[in-house]
Amino acid sequence: MPRPLEYDNLININAFAEKPATPGALEAYLRNAQSYLAAAKLLDPAVAAMPVFSTAYEGFFQLVQAVFEFYEVRTKDSGRNLAIQRVCKDLGMNTAEQALVAKAHERRNDTSYRSPFPPVSKAEAQSLVAILDKYVPVAYKLVNVPYP
Template identity: 35%
Template sequence: MVRPVEYDNLLANGTFKPAAVSKASIDQFMRSAEEMSTASKATASAAPRFTLAYEGMFNVVMAVLEFRGARPGDSPGHRATAIQRVAADLGLDWTKQSVLTRLHDSRNRVTYRQSVPPVTKADADAMYSVLHEMLTAATALISAQDNSKV
């Protein structure tokens, strides 16, 4: 499998673990991401819009990781590392990567450390924008590989 060397490094140091590549599984992650994107776009309330977009984004992350033959390991920060690696792999510019890191950190504060504060419309819109960009890039990446096998 050809993949960016960073994946091999993360596999070697245990941050990622090897994963069997399954087209059916990758397709399911991508379908889920599409469904969450559609639902997020149709939702006016900021908190559900943000949550749907975040979970859709993470389905894209899982699809790309599996496409690359990897999955998150069990070490602290495994989810953030997976998100950052895939965002870079998909070519998100540094500004979007920075926004994505901030939004992930916000989500972790809410999920693990405190009660849910109000989610701003700006953060919900930003998360949806990141999901849309990642979904588009991941679809192109995975489709290109599928088409090269034909």
């Protein structure tokens, strides 16, 4: 399937790189996303907001990797934020959802690499789980893999 023109533009400016698909990787990324979602739902965000948030974030990034695998591209160094933004558009997210995912990426980096304060809230964790839950089936459809 041809990829959106924006991917080629990002390749041309050296933000992304072309990379042939790895057999089985697409399906593995999708399964990983579902596993992260299942794990996030098992945790109580009132007690463990950060682990719920982190698990949902990693699950969403597996969807990003699946879409990249499908379009046969990879990010260059420090390209995760741009990759997330691009895939949010591919998944058809509305502006509020895109903003939530962008904020989640920023929060993940801040709490992981800079400071644990302020701590991730229960609401932030629940919102990211809801996004992952909503977009797992959408990602399957986008990449033409039957949803289990």
